[in-house]
Amino acid sequence: NAGVMQNPRHLVRRRGQEARLRCSPMKGHSHVYWYRQLPEEGLKFMVYLQKENIIDESGMPKERFSAEFPKEGPSILRIQQVVRGDSAAYFCASSPDQAEKLFFGSGTQLSVL
């Protein structure tokens, strides 16, 4: 049973470009969480999705950031017009049910030049 798959592992973008981060949850998991982590800091909640629904996006900036989890395919975290402050590690996690333990992907390290 494959774990949570995130790609790419590393993503380099210039200011103003778009970044698309992908996350395929574990088989059978319908709950996906996205977190952002800066060096030496904890995980900052961004968004919680179930299949085709955004349950809570209170941690995600209202501008430039969006997330989706379509019926088919991976969850996508999209950052438009990236700025240097968007540089961070973005982790995706999935769970089989709400309030259950999370399984994390390896993360995507986004670097904005």
Added chain:
Amino acid sequence: QKEVEQNSGPLSVPEGAIASLNCTYSDRGSQSFFWYRQYSGKSPELIMSIYSNGDKEDGRFTAQLNKASQYVSLLIRDSQPSDSATYLCAVNIDNNDMRFGAGTRLTVKP
């Protein structure tokens, strides 16, 4: 603002000692509590979950939960250098979101 708070450390203990990590949370309705370990440059991995008041033991790890005090802790007995990592407390908020503390960096010195 609902929060999960941890002492950021760093916490340094000698090999073989007990490491004690603490976490408080603000949402009285929280029912699920977790401890994750994160090695530098790696993703978090679950080491303990606890749902009821009291102690839960798993090998060298013991999680303690006190819902009245809104407090959860992790004890690591016979600490090893390989336990050196950042430990993240996670609390389920509103039966929905999983919120993490800032993490406590633990160093176990040989």
